[in-house]
Amino acid sequence: MEQHYTLEEIKTWERFYRANFINSLSGFKSASLIGTINEAGNTNLAIFSNIVHLGADPAMVGFINRPLAAAPHTISNIEKTGVFTINLISEEMISKAHQTSAKYAEGISEFDATGFTPQFTETCKAPFVKESKVKYSAELMEIIPIKYNNTFFVIGAIKEVLFEKSLLNPDGFLSLEEAETIASLGLDAYYRAQLVARYAYAKPDLEPRLINN
Amino acid sequence: MEQHYTLEEIKTWERFYRANFINSLSGFKSASLIGTINEAGNTNLAIFSNIVHLGADPAMVGFINRPLAAAPHTISNIEKTGVFTINLISEEMISKAHQTSAKYAEGISEFDATGFTPQFTETCKAPFVKESKVKYSAELMEIIPIKYNNTFFVIGAIKEVLFEKSLLNPDGFLSLEEAETIASLGLDAYYRAQLVARYAYAKPDLEPRLINN
Structure with a gap:
């Protein structure tokens, strides 16, 4: 049965209940580990x-x-060094990846605390996560403050990419499900993804057509 | 085997190959239908x-x-009317949802062209998608132009939510997998999601703990 709530009702909900609800409402996300120095x-x-x-x-x-x-x-590391890495999370990395969200004391690296291995390349100052099967680095372009709630939209230019060769399709698409890359939902839920279908470029006068790889 | 590419190499790739690659690199997304008027x-x-x-x-x-x-x-409809709906996509909606990306002639509604049913509420001028099991409306707050590539970051305030009651957990979390909500990857791939685990709020001095709902 379809429920219908207005903002006025949602505002009255308990804080954590509302956070779980609104965070899951916008759907599956690509939760990833961001590495900085x-x-x-x-x-x-x-x-x-x-x-x-x-x-x-x-x-x-x-x-x-x-x-x-x-x-x-x-964000403060990115402001100072101008660089960050984004590391996709595989299923076996979930519990450690979630643990990086704990508020560790100043000076404690989440790499040490959770047991992930920092990985450096010749050109990137920020650490990658060795255990990640798909990862990329970016150079800071701009930090846009979102004035309504003091969040920030951080924009980066992709500089370097590391990934398992077996994931790459002939058309450039990365089959992330083969790396067991997870999708996330809400504040704390992690999902495995199973391919349903790829569709060819849509045109007004053609029926939807599947891509068969 | 781990591949390593720099931006200089990626820049030399054929345009569609590069688009597939870069679009899938950032992981699973919550592809959704945005309704406007x-x-x-x-x-x-x-x-x-x-x-x-x-x-x-x-x-x-x-x-x-x-x-x-x-x-x-x-974006032009949102600028004029100040409102839009976001409708999550269930598995049986995928082919029609993908088809909305075709460039229909001015004056043809994708609702008519693809067969989705517009649904209106008393308070929202923009159309919801009746077939969607989780949907919400938003009022425009701001459109931030991203100067580097002429894209826009559109920010909205959530005003109204409609969803299947059975999806709601006691803590406010929505089990979107029970609505067969899809995740997307790249330009054209759609995935079903299977819950691996939910984790409790992480603390520095505690091991990761599962939430058992």
């Missing part, structure tokens, strides 16, 4: 859910950073 | 992949709109 060389790793594809040429990515009081380290 | 009362429906949760209090959502030349109707 500060000027003293201390690494940071944190899980972020709200990541968007912004464009393929130039290759750009964006993510939402919570207010500074809740999540200060990632 | 213009001042003359003509409805529009289009599939969007890059949707973020921006906050629970106030309840806010954001999405990326492609450049005006590629996707003019949704």
